[in-house]
Amino acid sequence: MDNKRKHLELISNIITRMGSNSFAIKTWSTGLTTGILVLSLKEKLITFGLYAAIPITLFWFLDTFYLRQERLYRKLYDEVRVKKEKQIDFSMKTGHLFDEVSYCGVLFSITIFPFYLVLALTIGFFAILSLIPAMNF
Secondary structure: OHHHHHHHHHHHHHHHHHHHHHHHHHHHHHHHHHHHHHHHHHHOOHHHHHOOHHHHHHHHHHHHHHHHHHHHHHHHHHHHHHOOHHHOOOOOOOHHHHHHOOHHHHHOOOOOHHHHHHHHHHHHHHHHHHHOOOOOO
16 A cells, blocks of 8 residues: 555646646746736837737647646546556556547636636737827826
8 A cells, every 4th residue: 555655646746746837837927928018018019019929828838738747647646546556556657648638628728728818818908008099108
């Protein structure tokens, strides 16, 4: 029972680390987007504000990668959980689970898509506002 417990702890630590990475990416994407928007409003350059779409897209794909990894390790955790003590081999490979967790499914999941959609809509909103000449920030 000791080997099984240790293997589950190793997998659990990876799951925690992937969740922390995802949170850090969301923090960075929000901060960077806000910074670019503030700078674009200060300089009154709409194109500069639209450049914020580039890091949002990159962070969205990176966040998807980490969430997919987390889901793969959760599935591995479930596999190891039901194994007998003699079957524990401390394998951390998740390749056999790739078909169960699709990248596109995670990309548009309820935990990621709304967050990045709101960031993109915010950029669009401020881009439209900066087009209106009567609005001076």
